[in-house]
Amino acid sequence: MNATIFTVVAAALVDRDGRILVQKRPEGSSMAGLWEFPGGKLEPGETPEAALVRELKEELGIETDKSCLAPATFASDALGNKHLVLLLYICRKWQGTVEPLHAAAVKWVYPRDLYALEMPPADRPLIGLLEALL
Numbered sequence: 091m092n093a094t095i096f097t098v099v100a101a102a103l104v105d106r107d108g109r110i111l112v113q114k115r116p117e118g119s120s121m122a123g124l125w126e127f128p129g130g131k132l133e134p135g136e137t138p139e140a141a142l143v144r145e146l147k148e149e150l151g152i153e154t155d156k157s158c159l160a161p162a163t164f165a166s167d168a169l170g171n172k173h174l175v176l177l178l179y180i181c182r183k184w185q186g187t188v189e190p191l192h193a194a195a196v197k198w199v200y201p202r203d204l205y206a207l208e209m210p211p212a213d214r215p216l217i218g219l220l221e222a223l224l
């Protein structure tokens with residue numbers, strides 16, 4: 091089947107206690123209120139790593155480097171009339187303090203506690219994979 095494919099990059103930021111940061115999608119956005127991994131769409135010609143470094147700065151006010159982004163796993167799922175490919179990286183090193191600059195809220199959760207959160211459908215299969223990786 092043919093579909094328009096779009097690529098999204100996202101990060102599982104992991105703190106010293108092994109917790110992961112999730113952010114709540116704001117009112118007025120698609121899937122408002124769901125908890126997601128910070129990230130977003132690639133701009134034309136942008137590498138996935140450069141896009142993720144940019145998104146983390148824009149959404150959370152933190153600085154990181156592509157050398158701190160470890161490719162972890164991916165999701166591939168229909169989203170509306172398009173097809174989403176979500177590349178998930180693990181990031182343990184950044185500078186600055188996380189602030190919800192775009193999100194309605196952010197919180198740090200242990201991987202096992204992600205199951206209880208309302209997340210976009212594409213994210214659900216990522217939870218077990220993250221649990222196994224962390």
Ligand SMILES: Nc1nc2c([nH]c(=O)n2[C@H]2C[C@H](O)[C@@H](COP(=O)(O)OP(=O)(O)OP(=O)(O)O)O2)c(=O)[nH]1
Binds near residue numbers: 119120121127176213
């Ligand atoms: N950042 C992020 N996006 C996700 C996740 N899971 C998931 O399905 N998505 C989807 C939601 C959006 O359609 C798209 C990310 O787009 P975006 O964050 O750059 O832009 P947006 O909210 O304005 O997107 P949209 O309203 O145009 O759909 O990927 C996730 O864990 N993190």
